[in-house]
Amino acid sequence: MLPISAVVWASHGASFARAVTAPEAVAALELSLGTAVVVSLVNAILGTVTAWVLVRDEFAGKPLVNALIDLPFALPTIVAGLTLLALYGPRSPVGIGVAFTRTAIVLALLFVTLPFVVRTVQPVLHELDREAEEAARSLGASEARIVWSIVLPNILPGILSGVALAFARAVGEIGALVLIAGNIPYKTEVASVFVFNHIQSGDQAGAAAVAVVMLAGSFALLLAIGGLRFLATRHERA
Amino acid sequence: MRRLGLRSVALGYLLVVLVGPVTMVFWRAFDGGADHLWHSLSDPNTVHAFELTLIVTAIAVPLNTVFGIACALAVVRGRFPGAGVVNALVDLPLALSPVVVGLSLVLLYGRDGWLGGLFERHGVQILFALPSMVLATIFVSLPFVAREVVPMLREIGTEQEQAAHTLGAAGWATFWRVTLPSIRWAVIYGVVLTTARCLGEYGAVAVVSGHIEGRTETATLRVQDAYENFDVPGAYGISLVLAVMSVLVLVAMTLLRPRGETA
Numbered sequence: 001m002l003p004i005s006a007v008v009w010a011s012h013g014a015s016f017a018r019a020v021t022a023p024e025a026v027a028a029l030e031l032s033l034g035t036a037v038v039v040s041l042v043n044a045i046l047g048t049v050t051a052w053v054l055v056r057d058e059f060a061g062k063p064l065v066n067a068l069i070d071l072p073f074a075l076p077t078i079v080a081g082l083t084l085l086a087l088y089g090p091r092s093p094v095g096i097g098v099a100f101t102r103t104a105i106v107l108a109l110l111f112v113t114l115p116f117v118v119r120t121v122q123p124v125l126h127e128l129d130r131e132a133e134e135a136a137r138s139l140g141a142s143e144a145r146i147v148w149s150i151v152l153p154n155i156l157p158g159i160l161s162g163v164a165l166a167f168a169r170a171v172g173e174i175g176a177l178v179l180i181a182g183n184i185p186y187k188t189e190v191a192s193v194f195v196f197n198h199i200q201s202g203d204q205a206g207a208a209a210v211a212v213v214m215l216a217g218s219f220a221l222l223l224a225i226g227g228l229r230f231l232a233t234r235h236e237r238a
Numbered sequence: 239m240r241r242l243g244l245r246s247v248a249l250g251y252l253l254v255v256l257v258g259p260v261t262m263v264f265w266r267a268f269d270g271g272a273d274h275l276w277h278s279l280s281d282p283n284t285v286h287a288f289e290l291t292l293i294v295t296a297i298a299v300p301l302n303t304v305f306g307i308a309c310a311l312a313v314v315r316g317r318f319p320g321a322g323v324v325n326a327l328v329d330l331p332l333a334l335s336p337v338v339v340g341l342s343l344v345l346l347y348g349r350d351g352w353l354g355g356l357f358e359r360h361g362v363q364i365l366f367a368l369p370s371m372v373l374a375t376i377f378v379s380l381p382f383v384a385r386e387v388v389p390m391l392r393e394i395g396t397e398q399e400q401a402a403h404t405l406g407a408a409g410w411a412t413f414w415r416v417t418l419p420s421i422r423w424a425v426i427y428g429v430v431l432t433t434a435r436c437l438g439e440y441g442a443v444a445v446v447s448g449h450i451e452g453r454t455e456t457a458t459l460r461v462q463d464a465y466e467n468f469d470v471p472g473a474y475g476i477s478l479v480l481a482v483m484s485v486l487v488l489v490a491m492t493l494l495r496p497r498g499e500t501a
Contacts, residue, residue, distance in 0.1 A: 046247070046248070046251045049244055049247055049248050049251075050248040050251065050252065052244060052248075053244055053245050053247075053248040053249075054248075056241075057241060057244070057245050059245060063492075065249070065252065066492075067488060067489075067491075067492040068252065068256060068257065068488075069252075070488055070491055070492075071256060071260065071484070071485075071488055072256070073431070073434060073491075074434045074438075074484035074485070074487040074488045074491065075260070075438065075480070075481060075484040076437065076438030076439075076440065076457075076458050076461075076480050076484065077438060077440055077441075077458075078438075078440045078458045078459075078461045078462055078477075079263065079438070079458075079461065079477040079480050079481055079484075080259070082263065082461060082465065082473060082474065082477050083259035083260050083262055083263045083477070083481075084259045086259065086262035086263060086265075086266050086474070087258050087259045087262045088259075093262075094258075107255070110255050111255050111256065111259065114252075114255060114256060165332065165333075168332065168333040168334075169332075171335065172333070172334060172335025172336065172337070172338070172441075173335070173441075174335065174336060174337050174440065174441040174444075175336075175438075175439075175440030175441055175458065178440075178462060179462065179465055191335075192335045192336075192337040192338075192441065193337075195335070195337045195338065195341060196337045196340075196441070196444065196445060199337075199340070199341055199344060199445055204341075204344070204345065204348075207341055208341065208345065211335075211337070211338045211341050211342075214334075214335050214338055215334065215338060218330065218333040218334045218335075218338075219330075219333075221333050222326055222329055222330065222333050223326075225329075225333075226326055
């Protein structure tokens, strides 16, 4: 707790407003927010699809794929950045060179946030009672209708809490980005890299100002996740 | 048909984002041949970086394990106002950027920091030295054990502990003989996650370590250093070792998962 209050303390006073509205700081915060939103949306859709495939589908090698999902948790993020640079950087063997662009940032963030939605949706989907779906089917509901009115409402809290975790991670990520993003101010410098660069150059007030904004965001997200968990377990408590 | 479509979407996505890039590391590390790989890995600064990573991990993991169990017990069994707040605070490092964690330590233990002056007068260097790196690593890997143990404690309930108590077991005896054995798989799973995070931490350590080659450079910092100094094969070599470590972690996670449920 003490370290956290030191950040808030360091950013206090009149310099806070000036530091946080500096064009470079605003650009970095906007970029972080924007990429995190994109990454959250992709995760919400493709993460849910992946979880669905892992629970409801059967194919050879499924246990292996299931184990691979956790790889981004186990792999050091700097290595993750380097791997993406190897495949999508200069000298790309597949001919896709996106290094030092915003696409690269999104790609790196997708890598590190991949497990969150999959791992929060998977257990819910696994526990989901299939009787309701079968009842709906026997009453003539279309597949789309079943997914929309029965499956989705049940897994929605899981999707949302996974997305919230992924969002928090995407906003704060640095390791996977330092090598591949290029960190060009106003273009590919995200908030965490901004904070890092400004600490290195001795501008602690500027770094602390942006850090406080990120800190406030983290607290808000934790509250949101707590609320979601409350909603998700309401059946058990009732 | 729809099933096949979904399957290819999911697997294709995993291939593009996950499997493709990771295979590339194994490929690129051997680009210059095994000799070159061995040469760059036996560089004294690289060896030191790996040693430092292991030292930091060896200090942080046991401390976080004890703290995690204590914290989980306090949150689940404790009846004190603010247990919910503690529960939420434990998760803070998951939602917080590691850079912000690093910054907070710089501000606290730096020369002008609240505690920095105090330690400096006693000749203890915190920042740009091992203590701050350990602190940063502990901070970011704090939640993992507690997060695994809390649901497990809730699930096992208190009946056995109460039985032990009525049979005359003291508090510690109950903990060692009843509580700990029933949560051990959750603890082990949490320790595996903590270890992975400690080995791979970059952001927080990068801020507080000062990046001094051969002194405060961990393996992950060494990867960046090597890459930025155009020692690309060296960077891939170190990454390869780290990737192999994480595959081992992954195997451990997979073996433990059935007991620990999901992450």
